[in-house]
Amino acid sequence: MSIWEYANPKKFMQTSEVLLPWVTGLALVCLVGGLFWGFFLTPDDYKQGSTVKIIYLHVPAAIMGTSAWFMMLITSLIWLIRRHHVSALAAKAAAPIGLTFTVIGLITGAIWGQPMWGTWWAWDPRLTAFLILGLFYLGYIALWAAVDDPDTAADLTSVLCIVGSVFAFLSRYAVLFWNQGLHQGASLSMDAKENVSDVYAWPLWTCILGFLLLFVTLVLLRTRTEIRSRRLQALLARERSAA
Amino acid sequence: MIPDLGKYAGAVLGSYAVSVALLVALVVVSLWQGARMKRALAEVEARGAPAGQTATRTATRTAGRIGGQGDV
Numbered sequence: 001m002s003i004w005e006y007a008n009p010k011k012f013m014q015t016s017e018v019l020l021p022w023v024t025g026l027a028l029v030c031l032v033g034g035l036f037w038g039f040f041l042t043p044d045d046y047k048q049g050s051t052v053k054i055i056y057l058h059v060p061a062a063i064m065g066t067s068a069w070f071m072m073l074i075t076s077l078i079w080l081i082r083r084h085h086v087s088a089l090a091a092k093a094a095a096p097i098g099l100t101f102t103v104i105g106l107i108t109g110a111i112w113g114q115p116m117w118g119t120w121w122a123w124d125p126r127l128t129a130f131l132i133l134g135l136f137y138l139g140y141i142a143l144w145a146a147v148d149d150p151d152t153a154a155d156l157t158s159v160l161c162i163v164g165s166v167f168a169f170l171s172r173y174a175v176l177f178w179n180q181g182l183h184q185g186a187s188l189s190m191d192a193k194e195n196v197s198d199v200y201a202w203p204l205w206t207c208i209l210g211f212l213l214l215f216v217t218l219v220l221l222r223t224r225t226e227i228r229s230r231r232l233q234a235l236l237a238r239e240r241s242a243a
Numbered sequence: 244m245i246p247d248l249g250k251y252a253g254a255v256l257g258s259y260a261v262s263v264a265l266l267v268a269l270v271v272v273s274l275w276q277g278a279r280m281k282r283a284l285a286e287v288e289a290r291g292a293p294a295g296q297t298a299t300r301t302a303t304r305t306a307g308r309i310g311g312q313g314d315v
Contacts, residue, residue, distance in 0.1 A: 039259070040246060050248040053255050057262045100269045108258045115254055214266070218273055225277040232284045235291060 007084035009227045016220045023220065027213035034206030042199055054112045055196070056204060060211035062105035062130065062171075068098030068215060069133060069161070069168035072140075076158035086227065088154035091161065092144050093222035097215055099137035106134060126183040129170035136164035150230065 005011050038056035045052035072091040079088040110120040140160055147153035248255050
């Protein structure tokens, strides 16, 4: 049994069909449960008041905004090295999801920043890198749409993905080596001396898991759509050549 | 039931409203696109069926390039 078996579209369709209901159910439970827990059952922060409740959306969305790009980077490299089409289609399927998470991270960050920092936006290294990552998502989606030949589109978008990874990396780690800007370091970290209090951390972890599972659900769903679309194009091409 | 959000109620509720709206829109669009593609493929496959195995085999071969082998 090899992981490359799932690069076979038939195998991918069979496996994803079995997985989808389970992953969807788990995503719903974690998302609804985590957000309910965070919104209704946690106290206000002594400094930030009730705005702390934005953490349950902002942090998971920002984490998944950058993680989606790293997933796209891996699948793009698999495409470039091994030429597995399902891998390229999975990257294409993930882009709108990553863009949505990035937009949620930017909007909730701005709404949270206004009362806490006194500004909606600052040209802080982390924020700026995250905004550029969002623009890379737009460029990536536009490039897929602009190139007719799917293999060429996959090649070009893979290269774009590699370049954009710099900003995905910076948006996550810029605070560690750029000691400037408004944004604080990681809220949750295995090796940090101080993390957010447990009363916020547990619902936050639940929401992060919910966002991750939602991402997996949507990638599976959208990759299935892309595979069907590719097959449809092949059938239509065959019909046209036969006519 | 809704906790007292004090002077930040607008910020908190606004964040939740925008985020939930975007997530729901993403899910609905993904489901709609999936259903539309499934229906379109089923129509073309049904239309191509009487033409015999040739179309299916060729399409399978082309689609097989997606992953190297096999039908979708």
